[in-house]
Amino acid sequence: MSATKVEARVRNANEAASIVDIQGEITSFAEGVLMDAYNLASGGGANAIILNFKGLEYMNSGGIGLLVTMLIRANRQNQKLLAYGLTDHYQQIFEVTRLNEAIQIYPNEAQALAAVVGR
Amino acid sequence: MATETQQPESRDAGSWARPVSKLRVTDVPSGAVSLNVEGRHVVGPLQGFGQLWQKTYRVRLAREGLSPASVVSFLKEKLPELMPRGSRFYPSVLGVAPGEVVLINATLPGIPGGIATGVMVLYSDDESFTLMCPEGHPEAGWNTFSAYQEEGITVAQIQSLGRANDPIFDFGFRFMGGAKQQEQTWHHVLEGVAKHYGFEGSVEFHKSLVDGKLQWSQAKNVWFNSAVRSMLYAPIRLVRRLIGGGPTAA
Numbered sequence: 001m002s003a004t005k006v007e008a009r010v011r012n013a014n015e016a017a018s019i020v021d022i023q024g025e026i027t028s029f030a031e032g033v034l035m036d037a038y039n040l041a042s043g044g045g046a047n048a049i050i051l052n053f054k055g056l057e058y059m060n061s062g063g064i065g066l067l068v069t070m071l072i073r074a075n076r077q078n079q080k081l082l083a084y085g086l087t088d089h090y091q092q093i094f095e096v097t098r099l100n101e102a103i104q105i106y107p108n109e110a111q112a113l114a115a116v117v118g119r
Numbered sequence: 120m121a122t123e124t125q126q127p128e129s130r131d132a133g134s135w136a137r138p139v140s141k142l143r144v145t146d147v148p149s150g151a152v153s154l155n156v157e158g159r160h161v162v163g164p165l166q167g168f169g170q171l172w173q174k175t176y177r178v179r180l181a182r183e184g185l186s187p188a189s190v191v192s193f194l195k196e197k198l199p200e201l202m203p204r205g206s207r208f209y210p211s212v213l214g215v216a217p218g219e220v221v222l223i224n225a226t227l228p229g230i231p232g233g234i235a236t237g238v239m240v241l242y243s244d245d246e247s248f249t250l251m252c253p254e255g256h257p258e259a260g261w262n263t264f265s266a267y268q269e270e271g272i273t274v275a276q277i278q279s280l281g282r283a284n285d286p287i288f289d290f291g292f293r294f295m296g297g298a299k300q301q302e303q304t305w306h307h308v309l310e311g312v313a314k315h316y317g318f319e320g321s322v323e324f325h326k327s328l329v330d331g332k333l334q335w336s337q338a339k340n341v342w343f344n345s346a347v348r349s350m351l352y353a354p355i356r357l358v359r360r361l362i363g364g365g366p367t368a369a
Contacts, residue, residue, distance in 0.1 A: 061261065076330075101166075
């Protein structure tokens with residue numbers, strides 16, 4: 001199996017939201033890293049998980065599939081999944097795969113957090 | 120000169136299809152029926168109706184020097200010939216390239232005359248490509264064809280992430296043998312890949328239920344159901360064939 005080339009660090013932004021900082025490549029080989037990060041982010045009872053894509057270097061369709069799976073898990077737990085830090089290119093990918101209809105995209109962390117607080 | 124607002128181009132930039140408001144069929148290969156694709160939106164795993172399944176098919180190709188890229192290149196070139204009888208793929212002249220449409224004419228259990236549909240190439244690089252479904256297709260989602268190295272052996276893989284597009288197709292998948300036919304199709308393709316490289320490879324198969332819920336808000340997708348529309352269009356196709364019309368497109 002190809003080596004995993006992604007790291008995901010979890011931060012608790014506040015009681016309501018956790019942030020997952022993603023650095024590297026999201027492919028199907030990132031499943032273990034991303035799902036571990038999601039579980040950690042959910043562990044504190046957060047009702048919103050914010051994905052920080054500022055460090056995203058590469059993503060293929062296997063990676064998009066992982067995000068779909070994560071979104072389904074979040075929906076099942078009544079959590080909101082948000083994203084920020086996507087370049088124009090990756091915003092286009094969210095658009096063509098229609099992931100942007102289910103994951104709200106924000107330009108930066110402050111606006112993503114404000115959206116959580118404002119819910 | 121670079122400015123602060125410019126973003127470096129991603130390594131995957133040329134591999135993805137660009138967002139399109141609606142699909143366009145630019146050429147209809149000889150013998151293909153182009154129906155239920157032109158003007159449709161693509162639909163991902165989030166837009167369909169039925170339960171969301173991830174199905175993975177793998178075959179190990181233990182041949183020295185066989186690279187994942189050469190296996191994927193073979194799949195791209197020969198996919199139409201690897202499909203079983205009754206399920207025909209018609210790539211455009213540009214082949215499996217991002218944004219291109221592949222027309223599909225297939226038989227389905229309980230559907231007289233079969234269905235005409237298609238898929239869009241969502242992603243394509245040297246080691247994988249992904250086909251995404253349009254509105255009206257039996258499934259909403261995508262199929263990824265890839266190859267990778269595992270313990271020094273090249274593995275060819277097909278992975279689908281999708282759900283029945285509407286209640287009629289959901290019934291067909293569950294109770295009319297549709298799911299079984301779909302699984303047999305991808306087994307057949309990978310067996311063909313193994314055979315090409317000189318193996319009688321047994322295909323490993325794994326499926327997992329990602330979301331067991333039905334999305335009733337998407338039941339309206341039935342309006343575009345390609346099986347129903349193909350059946351309704353069949354008499355017109357017949358008349359066109361009788362009077363010597365060219366390739367069938369609508």
